[in-house]
Amino acid sequence: MSTEVTKSPAAAPPGGGPAGGGRGGNVLQLLAGNLRGNMRQYGMLIALGLIVALFAIWTDGQLLLPRNVSNLVLQNGYVLILAIGMMLVIIAGHIDLSVGSMTAFVGAFAAVLTVQHGVPWPITLVLCLIAGAIGGAAQGFFIAYLGIPSFIVTLAGMLIFRGFTEILLQGQTLGPFPNGLQKMGNGFLPEVGPHTNYHNITLLLGLVLIVFAVLQEVRDRRRQREFSLDVVPLNLFLLKLVSIVAAILVLTLLLASYKGAPILLLVLGALVVGYGYVMRNAVFGRHIYAIGGNLPAAKLSGVKDKKVTFLVFMNMGALAALAGLAIAARLNAASPKAGLNYELEAIASSFIGGASMSGGVGTVLGAIIGGLVLGVLNNGMNLLSVGTDWQQVIKGFALLAAVGFDVWNKRRSGS
Amino acid sequence: MAGPVLEMRSIVKTFPGVKALSDVTLTVRQGEVHAVCGENGAGKSTLMKVLSGVHPHGSYEGDILFEGQVCRFRDIRASEQRGIVIIHQELALVPHLSLAENIFLGNEHAARGFINWRDTLRHATELLRRVGLDEHPETRVADIGVGKQQLVEIAKALSKKVRLLILDEPTAALNDEDSGKLLDLILQLKDQDITSIIISHKLNEIRRVADSVTIIRDGLSIETLDVRAPETTEDRIISGMVGRDLDSRFPERTPHRTEEGAAPALEIRNWTVHHPIDQHRKVVDDVSIRVRRGEIVGIAGLMGAGRTELAMSVFGRAYGRYAGGTVLKDGEEIRTRTVAEAVGHGIAYVTEDRKHYGLNLIDTINRNISLTALHKVARRGVVDEHEERQVSEGFRQSMNIKAPTVFETVGKLSGGNQQKVVLSKWIFAGPDVLILDEPTRGIDVGAKYEIYTVIDQLAAQGKAVVFISSELPELLGMCDRIYTMAAGRLTGEVPRAEATQEVLMRRMTKDKR
Numbered sequence: 001m002s003t004e005v006t007k008s009p010a011a012a013p014p015g016g017g018p019a020g021g022g023r024g025g026n027v028l029q030l031l032a033g034n035l036r037g038n039m040r041q042y043g044m045l046i047a048l049g050l051i052v053a054l055f056a057i058w059t060d061g062q063l064l065l066p067r068n069v070s071n072l073v074l075q076n077g078y079v080l081i082l083a084i085g086m087m088l089v090i091i092a093g094h095i096d097l098s099v100g101s102m103t104a105f106v107g108a109f110a111a112v113l114t115v116q117h118g119v120p121w122p123i124t125l126v127l128c129l130i131a132g133a134i135g136g137a138a139q140g141f142f143i144a145y146l147g148i149p150s151f152i153v154t155l156a157g158m159l160i161f162r163g164f165t166e167i168l169l170q171g172q173t174l175g176p177f178p179n180g181l182q183k184m185g186n187g188f189l190p191e192v193g194p195h196t197n198y199h200n201i202t203l204l205l206g207l208v209l210i211v212f213a214v215l216q217e218v219r220d221r222r223r224q225r226e227f228s229l230d231v232v233p234l235n236l237f238l239l240k241l242v243s244i245v246a247a248i249l250v251l252t253l254l255l256a257s258y259k260g261a262p263i264l265l266l267v268l269g270a271l272v273v274g275y276g277y278v279m280r281n282a283v284f285g286r287h288i289y290a291i292g293g294n295l296p297a298a299k300l301s302g303v304k305d306k307k308v309t310f311l312v313f314m315n316m317g318a319l320a321a322l323a324g325l326a327i328a329a330r331l332n333a334a335s336p337k338a339g340l341n342y343e344l345e346a347i348a349s350s351f352i353g354g355a356s357m358s359g360g361v362g363t364v365l366g367a368i369i370g371g372l373v374l375g376v377l378n379n380g381m382n383l384l385s386v387g388t389d390w391q392q393v394i395k396g397f398a399l400l401a402a403v404g405f406d407v408w409n410k411r412r413s414g415s
Numbered sequence: 416m417a418g419p420v421l422e423m424r425s426i427v428k429t430f431p432g433v434k435a436l437s438d439v440t441l442t443v444r445q446g447e448v449h450a451v452c453g454e455n456g457a458g459k460s461t462l463m464k465v466l467s468g469v470h471p472h473g474s475y476e477g478d479i480l481f482e483g484q485v486c487r488f489r490d491i492r493a494s495e496q497r498g499i500v501i502i503h504q505e506l507a508l509v510p511h512l513s514l515a516e517n518i519f520l521g522n523e524h525a526a527r528g529f530i531n532w533r534d535t536l537r538h539a540t541e542l543l544r545r546v547g548l549d550e551h552p553e554t555r556v557a558d559i560g561v562g563k564q565q566l567v568e569i570a571k572a573l574s575k576k577v578r579l580l581i582l583d584e585p586t587a588a589l590n591d592e593d594s595g596k597l598l599d600l601i602l603q604l605k606d607q608d609i610t611s612i613i614i615s616h617k618l619n620e621i622r623r624v625a626d627s628v629t630i631i632r633d634g635l636s637i638e639t640l641d642v643r644a645p646e647t648t649e650d651r652i653i654s655g656m657v658g659r660d661l662d663s664r665f666p667e668r669t670p671h672r673t674e675e676g677a678a679p680a681l682e683i684r685n686w687t688v689h690h691p692i693d694q695h696r697k698v699v700d701d702v703s704i705r706v707r708r709g710e711i712v713g714i715a716g717l718m719g720a721g722r723t724e725l726a727m728s729v730f731g732r733a734y735g736r737y738a739g740g741t742v743l744k745d746g747e748e749i750r751t752r753t754v755a756e757a758v759g760h761g762i763a764y765v766t767e768d769r770k771h772y773g774l775n776l777i778d779t780i781n782r783n784i785s786l787t788a789l790h791k792v793a794r795r796g797v798v799d800e801h802e803e804r805q806v807s808e809g810f811r812q813s814m815n816i817k818a819p820t821v822f823e824t825v826g827k828l829s830g831g832n833q834q835k836v837v838l839s840k841w842i843f844a845g846p847d848v849l850i851l852d853e854p855t856r857g858i859d860v861g862a863k864y865e866i867y868t869v870i871d872q873l874a875a876q877g878k879a880v881v882f883i884s885s886e887l888p889e890l891l892g893m894c895d896r897i898y899t900m901a902a903g904r905l906t907g908e909v910p911r912a913e914a915t916q917e918v919l920m921r922r923m924t925k926d927k928r
Contacts, residue, residue, distance in 0.1 A: 227801040229808065281798045283789045290786055293775035300733055300772050301787040301840070302758040360777050 043409075044353060044369045044402065051373060055380030062383050063376075066258035069251075074186065074330065076375035077264040078103065078323035080368055082346035083353070084275050085319035087367035090350050091279075092312045093292040093359030094150035098139060098157030099320040099346060103339035105161040106132050106324030111174035111334035114181065121180040129321050135161065136317015137310065144309035158343070166336045175333030185330030188259040189266070198253070199260030206252025213244050264326055271319075276364040288312060293360030348395070349374055352402040373398065419480075420445040420610050421466075421579060426477035428461055428470060435461040436475070437634040443579070448601060448611045450625035450642070452618075453656055454885065458634040459614045460504075463581050467501040468494040481579070498578030502568045504587060508556045515539035515552035518571045542570040546600055561693070562593025569600065580604065580611045586620060587719045590696060598624050616656075616717050618649045618924045630655040649924070650917070657887060657916035665892030666864070666871045668711075678746030679705035680879035681762065681848040686740030688721075688728040698724045698735055700903040706848065706879040711870065713894035714883045715919050721903040722883045723767055726850045730764035731757045744848070758787060763846035765837055767853035767883070769830075773837040776826035780818055781807040783825050783836050788844040810839035815865060831862025838869060849873060850881040855889065867893060887916045899923050 055063045082099050089096045106128050113119040142153045193200040224231045255261050279285035290298040291305045299305055328334045353370025355362035381391045421443040428436040436458045443449045451459050464470050468488030479486045481497055488494040508517050515535050524534040539552035548566045572580055586594040601611050601624050615621055621628055630637045637655050640647045682705040690696040699721045706712040716722045727734035729742055731754030742751050744760050751757040766772040774783050784807045785792055792803040807821040814835045825836055855863045874880050884890050890897050897914050899907040899922035907922035
């Protein structure tokens, strides 16, 4: 395989002035820079791989049984949903402590609507998302426009929404939910077609996904050429393609050999792709990074910081509502104690996945990786029958180790 | 008068890449008030940091003799033990602690770790009386004005048995009345045989309190004058401060031809702004300026003149409280109440403080450049990363930003290259009017020339440029017209042909009152 480096003709300088700066060796620098910049994320990806491998060995392969992989997704789906929203909040330089209570509140709201008033589940779904968005927006208003610190506003929110949950449920557990809603927490894709040993639709979906991912990568590469930008050498590009395809294939086969893809996984997948795209490519996403990275500079660049902050919290509320529905649906009941400490899991996921206390840094994928690290730890220790007492201790140390490694790494590289 | 209490001999201090002090000698006599003056960046503050141990012994060359003994201070504590106390421009008080607690902070009246409040309060009351501050020692620092806070700092210095008091621009943030009180206090302390060094560029103040003045320019001590001598006039001090030759540090510039008919690109009328906290202080007072397309207009002024405050308040009310005035673009009145509105009307403000207000230091060159005008590389709210990268690559080359790729973190670049990123960012926004605030601060000579060239080209492209700078040669070398400001007011408008450093400095130090 030949290595190719596209050299571009010098682009027309917009401002004039002395042109200069060679381009040779840029590709390697580009890669090195990319690697360095995402050290935490790559590090955590490797750590995740190690944790999976270790638990796979300790549990004699139980961890990677199709049934267990399916369970892992269903057990951790809602924390991952929360982690996505939390990542945005933390990048913007804030924190949201209210999401655990918010999930409980929305679960209760859904139960009251469907169980007590017989509202059809699709309408319930929409109403719940709106309720969550309003709750988030209310907090966002105090934070963005009145300038009350997010820690305090959402601490209040944590108490308020927990209180409302108990008021709605009057201390009782409400259930069961209609079928449609249950599917969201527990359901799998329906099966059609001839009987194979695999779940047909899931396989098909996996194939579509692979084709889509490959096309996207190829298109991206072509566009870079169009703009006469340096591209990654072909062999590295192929390596990347093969890794993506392999990852999707393995997951697809695992899920397809059990009951198929959980609906929650599809929802989650859509969220990861969607939010990943927004954070990377949308003006809104860029503005979140800008206000978290340097608020005064962002203001002086014309970024509408208050509006962005407000929307970030509104979004968090909506995602918390979605997670709340998923939890309630999975347990098939709304309980006053639902979602306890979930805000802490979401926050821990974000920090393990590369967020910074001071804001401005982090990715959606990072939040997912962080969430999976915690999820696999949970699941693996459950399989090994480790008690919840020790589970908490170990998860605590995992968080400390992940962030400690990052701090150490930064100090070492002197940045 | 008595012999020297302090001798600083041939002090040389180098920072990475910059020689802040090349050779400074300062001799202060016992019991005098000695002024040190010079342009911004001449090295006054660095010299005082060397003296007080902020820059420890070993980090500079030369000797310091205090009361006849050679001093090798490791830190501020060491110099304070010898009775040398520096009061910085930014006060070092804890706002939520009381006056007494602040006065004895780090030096508490305590026995076995517990504070003896009776002694503390008694002693504090005594010190407050000595500095003429009529406040209860248990008042919180946050509840008194800046002028009184300055006095608390002096009380704190007195508590340390000060022998030599150094005041770094003590009146820069004070109003007239408070300034007067402070200067009186310095004279009172002189009667108590406390020697003072006062850094100031307010010539009337120097004349009022100082016995002698040492002038520092470009890291060199130029001369020491006896202020009481009749030949030491303000003009004499000014010529010492600015006496430097203009050389070819600037690109050849064909001066702008003023088309009197056309409306100015930007006109500011009767602009008045109050201090964000102290609402009785006018930071910008009834200022009117205008700048035409293709013109570079300078604003000269010393620290506290209100130049940055003027620019930032016009640019989306980003500073202070608006108290009146209008902004006209091409002859029509426009609203610039938010930064977005100002940018929308084609105004760009390139800040003097790129680290705090200009750049997201933890992000890449690429994303910093595109931030203000993301819509230009985005369709329906979605950024085209490739187009964005092409744009920033273009700037990296045309502006000669020294970085391997546009994905380098901005925080890792040198000052000059960071400045080029800030400029790129605002050029990319495509403004008609650029307000450049100290665009060459803290960058080396080579990068300065490159930035001058860019500014020159911007004007040649028909953009209106407002150039705020503390370096007079820079303004003289680049501008078609120069406004001068002092204490928030416009004190002059000088065309290129008539502008000299002396003319400008006189107007910059003019006391309007």
